[in-house]
Amino acid sequence: MAFDYEKYIRPGKLPHIWCPGCGHGIVLKGLIRAMDSLNLKKEETAIVSGIGCASRLPGYVDCCTLHTAHGRAAAFATGVKMARPEMNVILVGGDGDGTAIGGNHFIHACRRNIDMTYVIMNNYIYGMTGGQFSPTTPHMMKASTTPYGNPDPSFDIAKLAIGAGATFVARGTAFNASQIDKLIAEGIQHKGMSVIEILDDCPTTYGRRNKYKSVIEMMNRLKEVAVPVKAAEKMTAEQLQGKILTGVLFKADRPEYCAEYQKVIERAKGGAK
Amino acid sequence: MSKKVAFLQGNEAAAQGALYAGCNFFAGYPITPSTEVAEVMSIELPKVGGKFIQMEDEIGAYAAVLGAALTGKKALDATSGPGLSLKQELIGYACIAEIPCVLINVMRGGPSTGMPTGPSQSDVMAAKWGTHGDHASITLVPASVQECYDMTVQAFNLAEKFRMPVLVMPDEIIAHMRERIEFREPGEIEIINRTEPTVPPAEYKPYDTRFGDVPPLAAFGSGYKFHVTGLNKMQDGFPTTKAEIVQAEEERQVRKVMDKVDEIVDFEEFKMDDAEICVVAYGSTSRSARYAVNAAREKGIKVGMFRLKTFWPFPDKQIKAIAAKVKGFVVPEMNLGMCSVEVERCNEGKAQILTVNRVDGEPLNPEQILVKIKEVK
Numbered sequence: 001m002a003f004d005y006e007k008y009i010r011p012g013k014l015p016h017i018w019c020p021g022c023g024h025g026i027v028l029k030g031l032i033r034a035m036d037s038l039n040l041k042k043e044e045t046a047i048v049s050g051i052g053c054a055s056r057l058p059g060y061v062d063c064c065t066l067h068t069a070h071g072r073a074a075a076f077a078t079g080v081k082m083a084r085p086e087m088n089v090i091l092v093g094g095d096g097d098g099t100a101i102g103g104n105h106f107i108h109a110c111r112r113n114i115d116m117t118y119v120i121m122n123n124y125i126y127g128m129t130g131g132q133f134s135p136t137t138p139h140m141m142k143a144s145t146t147p148y149g150n151p152d153p154s155f156d157i158a159k160l161a162i163g164a165g166a167t168f169v170a171r172g173t174a175f176n177a178s179q180i181d182k183l184i185a186e187g188i189q190h191k192g193m194s195v196i197e198i199l200d201d202c203p204t205t206y207g208r209r210n211k212y213k214s215v216i217e218m219m220n221r222l223k224e225v226a227v228p229v230k231a232a233e234k235m236t237a238e239q240l241q242g243k244i245l246t247g248v249l250f251k252a253d254r255p256e257y258c259a260e261y262q263k264v265i266e267r268a269k270g271g272a273k
Numbered sequence: 274m275s276k277k278v279a280f281l282q283g284n285e286a287a288a289q290g291a292l293y294a295g296c297n298f299f300a301g302y303p304i305t306p307s308t309e310v311a312e313v314m315s316i317e318l319p320k321v322g323g324k325f326i327q328m329e330d331e332i333g334a335y336a337a338v339l340g341a342a343l344t345g346k347k348a349l350d351a352t353s354g355p356g357l358s359l360k361q362e363l364i365g366y367a368c369i370a371e372i373p374c375v376l377i378n379v380m381r382g383g384p385s386t387g388m389p390t391g392p393s394q395s396d397v398m399a400a401k402w403g404t405h406g407d408h409a410s411i412t413l414v415p416a417s418v419q420e421c422y423d424m425t426v427q428a429f430n431l432a433e434k435f436r437m438p439v440l441v442m443p444d445e446i447i448a449h450m451r452e453r454i455e456f457r458e459p460g461e462i463e464i465i466n467r468t469e470p471t472v473p474p475a476e477y478k479p480y481d482t483r484f485g486d487v488p489p490l491a492a493f494g495s496g497y498k499f500h501v502t503g504l505n506k507m508q509d510g511f512p513t514t515k516a517e518i519v520q521a522e523e524e525r526q527v528r529k530v531m532d533k534v535d536e537i538v539d540f541e542e543f544k545m546d547d548a549e550i551c552v553v554a555y556g557s558t559s560r561s562a563r564y565a566v567n568a569a570r571e572k573g574i575k576v577g578m579f580r581l582k583t584f585w586p587f588p589d590k591q592i593k594a595i596a597a598k599v600k601g602f603v604v605p606e607m608n609l610g611m612c613s614v615e616v617e618r619c620n621e622g623k624a625q626i627l628t629v630n631r632v633d634g635e636p637l638n639p640e641q642i643l644v645k646i647k648e649v650k
Binding site: 010013042043044046048058059062063064065066067068069072074075076077078079080081082083084086087104105107108261264265267268269 | 300316320322324326328329333334336338339340341343344345346348362474494496497499500503504
């Protein structure tokens with residue numbers, strides 16, 4: 001029997017705003033399958049986002065949803081999680097929202113290792129505003145504000161998350177749809193800050209400017225550059241040139257923030273300082 | 274039983290007032306001269322099972338407060354000028370999404386870094402006009418340590434009642450001076466909590482105006498599912514660009530406050546019965562003004578003081594009534610003229626208006642105010 005997405009989608013809220021060929025819908029379906037596989041209660045799940053195309057995702061999901069201001073999802077979500085640690089807190093958003101304007105909140109949520117799951121849809125561009133370069137736009141690629149090629153170096157979101165202290169970091173692609181739900185589900189189950197970067201595409205504002213002839217070509221690129229971590233172990237540095245690792249990239253066991261604060265409460269109540 | 278009495282600083286008293294009001298969540302970022310609020314909350318909140326978090330920046334602190342408030346917490350943030358500037362976008366978010374919360378903003382010199390340890394009253398306009406878009410503001414201005422306590426309680430009550438952000442803005446002098454204060458007994462001040470929905474979750478709409486201009490607010494995690502956004506929204510919380518809905522919702526969010534101005538606005542009239550001159554003052558400046566009024570009265574000058582306790586909504590009705598009676602206003606402020614602009618608006622050209630302004634980090638002294646009182650013709 002086909003998977004029933006309807007039970008998690010808010011009635012009357014589709015069609016979504018995303019362009020034909022955009023991968024965000026693939027991520028939405030992956031998220032729903034992940035939630036379903038864990039039997040997450042909708043009223044016990046908060047989905048928090050910032051601003052941008054990807055940040056419109058919460059509006060479609062029948063949970064406690066919070067569409068915040070640009071870049072602030074991780075900070076709002078930290079308040080939600082601290083206040084109600086029993087809730088599942090899932091963040092969604094794009095590369096610009098999460099690592100430019102929201103970069104500070106992102107790294108500090110990782111540092112605290114607070115039990116939230118951040119799904120970042122990385123399509124290398126500010127899509128909603130018409131295709132300006134983001135912190136993940138590769139060097140020399142074209143955007144509406146890099147007409148002569150992007151002079152900036154780019155962020156590796158997964159490395160950023162690991163460096164900042166996230167204890168579960170994974171990467172998937174919009175091409176490999178069946179892997180997305182598994183990575184998200186593993187992230188949600190992990191006790192601590194989990195970051196799942198999904199390499200995505202924006203045919204409308206990125207593909208068009210960068211000579212991708214079709215969505216299929218963009219999807220094929222994702223397929224070609226992705227190398228599962230296991231497979232990469234057997235490959236030479238030369239073979240890995242230009243490739244991007246996918247799968248669970250990092251996992252560590254470190255005290256979770258809400259649990260640590262519970263200890264603060266116990267110490268304070270016990271009269272210790 | 275005698276009341277608990279303490280010798281506290283304004284910031285400490287504000288924190289104690291927040292706890293009395295039932296505050297159970299604090300997020301903040303260190304900034305002079307408001308940091309003591311955070312320090313007290315970091316000690317006291319965990320003792321009662323509340324949560325304290327020091328965030329990575331000012332914007333993050335206010336964001337965490339809004340997130341916590343949506344789960345049903347009574348949430349507080351404390352800051353000063355630069356922090357107030359940084360939080361402005363999210364103050365607008367709290368207005369449009371209608372999230373109850375309290376921000377204590379201790380006024381120091383500005384613009385920018387200004388004079389971090391010096392007092393000022395130059396944030397009163399930023400409190401109302403700082404965030405973009407139309408919205409109502411409730412801003413309280415304490416003039417004593419006791420008022421820091423009481424007004425923080427009142428701020429939570431107003432935030433919960435009107436489902437919106439409320440600001441408490443002591444100037445640095447009030448926030449850092451020490452005075453004797455009385456802790457309130459349980460029940461001595463009524464504690465107001467937000468109206469929660471009575472409809473079953475399936476029927477709940479977060480902006481359901483069938484219940485009036487301040488719709489009930491459910492908490493995330495309490496069994497209710499709903500959507501919150503900073504976009505213009507419909508009664509069900511989802512975004513809309515439909516002209517008539519946007520217009521109606523915007524107007525409601527201002528009306529919910531402005532229709533209740535008489536209930537919200539608080540003030541003190543001092544020796545105003547026969548006054549021919551009115552000093553309009555607030556915060557620490559009102560303490561110098563009181564001294565000046567007494568000194569002028571000794572010289573036979575019929576002068577009184579109207580002290581603002583609520584800066585926003587501005588007490589238009591009261592100032593208009595005074596304007597019709599007196600020959601002049603004297604408006605002393607630690608800024609270059611902010612309250613005086615509002616007094617001018619309400620005065621409608623009737624009485625003479627003299628201002629006394631100081632932005633050098635020093636308090637206005639009674640003599641400066643007395644000189645102006647004598648200048649009123």
